[in-house]
Amino acid sequence: MSERQLLVGPFNRVEGDLEIRLDVAEGRVAAAWANSPLFRGFEMMLTGRDPRDALTITPRICGICSISQSAAAAFALAEASGAEMPEQGALAAAILHGVENLADHLTHFALFFMPDFARPVYAGRAWHGRAVEAFTAQEGSVARALLEARARLFHIVGLLGGKWPHTLAIQPAGVTRTPDARDKVKIQTALRAHRRALETVLFGARLEEFAALDSVAGLEAWGTGAAGLFGEIAADLGLATLGRGPGRYLSCGAYPMPEGRATRAGVWEAGALRAFDPAEVVEDLSHAWMLGGAAHPAEGVTAPDEDMREPGYSWCKAPRLAGGTVEVGALARQVVDGHPLALALADEAGVRARIAGRLLEIARTQLWLEDWAARLDPAARFMGDWDLPKDGAGAGLVEAARGTLGHWLRIERGRIAGYQIVAPTTWNFSPRDAEGVPGPVEAALVGCPVVEAEETPVAVQHVVRSFDPCMVCTVH
Amino acid sequence: MNVLWLQSAGCGGCTMSLLCAENPNLFDTLGDAGISFLWHPALSVETGAEVRALLDAVERGETVLDVLCVEGSIVTGPKGTGKFHMLSGTGRAMLDWVRALAPMAEHVVAVGSCAAFGGITAAGGNPAGAIGLQYDGAHAGGALDEGFRSRSGLPVINVAGCPTHPAWVTETLLMLAGGLIGAGDLDRYRRPRFYADHLVHHGCPKNEYYEYKASARALSELGCMMEHLGCVGTQAVGDCNIRPWNGEGSCTRGGYPCIACTSPEFEEPGHTYTETPTIAGIPVGLPSDMPKAWFMALASLSKAATPRRIDVNAHSDRIRVAPAPKRET
Numbered sequence: 001m002s003e004r005q006l007l008v009g010p011f012n013r014v015e016g017d018l019e020i021r022l023d024v025a026e027g028r029v030a031a032a033w034a035n036s037p038l039f040r041g042f043e044m045m046l047t048g049r050d051p052r053d054a055l056t057i058t059p060r061i062c063g064i065c066s067i068s069q070s071a072a073a074a075f076a077l078a079e080a081s082g083a084e085m086p087e088q089g090a091l092a093a094a095i096l097h098g099v100e101n102l103a104d105h106l107t108h109f110a111l112f113f114m115p116d117f118a119r120p121v122y123a124g125r126a127w128h129g130r131a132v133e134a135f136t137a138q139e140g141s142v143a144r145a146l147l148e149a150r151a152r153l154f155h156i157v158g159l160l161g162g163k164w165p166h167t168l169a170i171q172p173a174g175v176t177r178t179p180d181a182r183d184k185v186k187i188q189t190a191l192r193a194h195r196r197a198l199e200t201v202l203f204g205a206r207l208e209e210f211a212a213l214d215s216v217a218g219l220e221a222w223g224t225g226a227a228g229l230f231g232e233i234a235a236d237l238g239l240a241t242l243g244r245g246p247g248r249y250l251s252c253g254a255y256p257m258p259e260g261r262a263t264r265a266g267v268w269e270a271g272a273l274r275a276f277d278p279a280e281v282v283e284d285l286s287h288a289w290m291l292g293g294a295a296h297p298a299e300g301v302t303a304p305d306e307d308m309r310e311p312g313y314s315w316c317k318a319p320r321l322a323g324g325t326v327e328v329g330a331l332a333r334q335v336v337d338g339h340p341l342a343l344a345l346a347d348e349a350g351v352r353a354r355i356a357g358r359l360l361e362i363a364r365t366q367l368w369l370e371d372w373a374a375r376l377d378p379a380a381r382f383m384g385d386w387d388l389p390k391d392g393a394g395a396g397l398v399e400a401a402r403g404t405l406g407h408w409l410r411i412e413r414g415r416i417a418g419y420q421i422v423a424p425t426t427w428n429f430s431p432r433d434a435e436g437v438p439g440p441v442e443a444a445l446v447g448c449p450v451v452e453a454e455e456t457p458v459a460v461q462h463v464v465r466s467f468d469p470c471m472v473c474t475v476h
Numbered sequence: 477m478n479v480l481w482l483q484s485a486g487c488g489g490c491t492m493s494l495l496c497a498e499n500p501n502l503f504d505t506l507g508d509a510g511i512s513f514l515w516h517p518a519l520s521v522e523t524g525a526e527v528r529a530l531l532d533a534v535e536r537g538e539t540v541l542d543v544l545c546v547e548g549s550i551v552t553g554p555k556g557t558g559k560f561h562m563l564s565g566t567g568r569a570m571l572d573w574v575r576a577l578a579p580m581a582e583h584v585v586a587v588g589s590c591a592a593f594g595g596i597t598a599a600g601g602n603p604a605g606a607i608g609l610q611y612d613g614a615h616a617g618g619a620l621d622e623g624f625r626s627r628s629g630l631p632v633i634n635v636a637g638c639p640t641h642p643a644w645v646t647e648t649l650l651m652l653a654g655g656l657i658g659a660g661d662l663d664r665y666r667r668p669r670f671y672a673d674h675l676v677h678h679g680c681p682k683n684e685y686y687e688y689k690a691s692a693r694a695l696s697e698l699g700c701m702m703e704h705l706g707c708v709g710t711q712a713v714g715d716c717n718i719r720p721w722n723g724e725g726s727c728t729r730g731g732y733p734c735i736a737c738t739s740p741e742f743e744e745p746g747h748t749y750t751e752t753p754t755i756a757g758i759p760v761g762l763p764s765d766m767p768k769a770w771f772m773a774l775a776s777l778s779k780a781a782t783p784r785r786i787d788v789n790a791h792s793d794r795i796r797v798a799p800a801p802k803r804e805t
Binding site: 055 | 487490497513515518519522560561596639723726728730731732733737749
């Protein structure tokens with residue numbers, strides 16, 4: 001088979017714009033380059049403004065990770081100002097954020113990832129008819145049911161946070177709306193309805209049973225619901241070995257609360273967990289259309305190279321942790337948290353592991369939300385006082401649906417003097433670094449099968465979408 | 477009616493909001509009315525080469541296009557090239573694509589304030605050179621010039637909002653399909669009047685506080701947010717408090733100010749979003765259709781007449797004093 005180059009784009013059913021360039025040889029991807037072709041310049045927009053404006057502007061970086069962005073901004077401002085959320089304010093913020101993350105996982109599974117298996121290229125497979133019925137784009141029964149479940153779930157954000165996306169409810173010292181007893185039972189009612197949808201459509205069984213899986217054999221034996229259909233497809237198409245990531249996973253720990261984060265923070269590599277030190281983060285600019293040198297985000301600047309000179313090939317910077325690439329996302333979060341199923345999938349590290357990690361997190365997030373809603377105390381305070389400092393610096397690290405998100409803020413004379421953002425897909429879809437080391441998705445695509453007649457290889461699409469990229473966050 | 481949806485330089489939030497359409501869900505709301513997506517970047521199965529073929533067919537006129545929806549601003553930088561946003565896989569700037577495809581469409585709809593006016597992408601010195609489809613901020617003429625008309629004879633329809641309410645988008649499309657939108661159904665910034673003839677103030681649950689100018693001084697207090705916290709709901713178009721968001725929400729119901737996200741240049745209010753600038757203690761930007769002297773006179777009278785219940789609750793994060801209707805006491 002001849003060697004050829006492919007340009008895959010517009011690459012849809014990912015959030016935002018993505019272009020993938022492929023070198024193909026002997027029926028497999030030999031090398032891949034991920035280009036984030038949109039630059040807007042949010043970090044430049046923020047400079048010189050009142051620091052509180054970050055709470056209004058940064059959610060608008062991304063319409064799908066909007067609450068994640070607002071939470072990161074709130075925590076960065078909190079660190080810079082010494083503000084603290086009252087316990088119940090942090091709980092309400094976690095509920096808002098958890099709802100977004102849960103909804104994003106559903107959007108990804110039902111609308112972005114699964115419709116590819118309804119493609120005619122898979123006609124004749126034992127499961128194809130069921131995939132067509134369940135997941136055909138804009139028509140499938142499961143897609144429709146989960147779309148409706150997602151819209152109803154967001155009523156919780158309507159109630160606690162006014163609207164979704166782009167709420168301003170999360171502030172450095174708490175949340176703007178104090179829920180009353182009636183809000184609490186409405187939230188719990190919405191969650192019970194959501195559990196029913198998940199158990200009926202997605203899992204075909206009790207959530208607790210999926211959350212209790214602790215082995216690959218257990219996952220493979222899961223036969224019910226859309227999760228079971230995915231397992232059947234994954235086994236038939238060999239999705240376990242497709243699209244292997246670096247096997248290094250990062251999580252800063254999800255949902256900061258006074259008693260600690262709901263999931264563990266750390267870096268997992270070669271079977272061992274070590275502490276995550278944000279000081280080890282460096283953004284490399286060697287292959288980005290960016291001027292300047294590599295820097296830690298607290299010192300970083302964003303200056304686009306208007307001439308788009310080579311070797312740059314993307315507006316995305318290349319973050320590295322202690323010099324290496326890491327994968328972030330639901331799987332990474334669950335591995336770092338030490339969930340037995342995620343640990344069993346950590347070395348597999350491919351398409352199946354990523355999707356299973358997300359399904360696992362759907363089940364666990366629903367359970368966390370139920371617990372948090374039960375703990376809401378309408379008699380408590382949800383907002384404290386805080387004052388903006390004239391000078392200060394802070395970082396806000398949160399877990400978005402797609403992984404670790406960091407905001408680094410510097411305040412001088414009451415204005416924003418520096419603002420740098422490293423988003424989950426900045427990690428996963430980074431370009432090459434100065435050493436020539438490809439970013440995680442670029443490396444994961446190598447070896448991916450490409451059929452001779454394919455212009456837009458379907459296996460490549462599975463791998464790319466398994467990361468659930470959010471390209472609008474990536475460059476911002 | 478077919479719809480080609482392009483995501484330009486924005487956050488994708490208007491699509492994400494659209495997916496929150498309810499009663500019935502988005503697929504049924506549009507599909508049952510015969511409205512289908514020729515292509516949508518978040519929803520359609522087609523990727524890569526399939527999409528390039530589809531776009532080419534529209535550009536050549538082989539596929540007749542009913543509605544072109546554009547979400548996100550159009551970036552013109554660097555140096556007027558539009559290369560800050562190349563439509564992936566095509567080697568062409570989105571600026572170029574929009575100019576090529578808009579004349580082919582029966583209707584062109586700007587979804588969201590970015591596509592309408594430039595929006596948040598044009599904030600803070602506008603590093604990417606973001607403009608709207610047919611406006612640059614409040615000024616007529618954007619990626620398409622001031623005189624542009626789609627095949628229907630209408631200018632670009634601006635479904636402004638950041639994000640858009642799902643029903644603003646679905647109802648605009650349903651009305652277009654039903655032949656229910658003419659030039660007279662658009663307001664001065666060409667926003668559909670069915671939602672732009674209302675103010676965010678209409679139906680705001682803080683209206684009683686507004687009547688007495690019983691004002692919140694910090695976010696989370698129940699009082700009206702106009703005097704201190706930057707709320708411009710009295711001057712912002714939108715039916716947000718008549719037809720709430722995500723069940724029963726709105727910005728003011730969530731306890732934070734309306735920032736007039738349906739207005740051109742809302743991204744640069746000239747002050748911190750959550751603070752009301754004052755001149756000699758008087759908030760600037762009072763309701764525009766009321767003489768300022770009258771407003772001040774009424775405000776000082778009503779402030780003086782504020783019942784204790786309203787005064788206490790305005791400065792609290794929950795209702796402390798319940799109403800006591802005369803007939804019940």
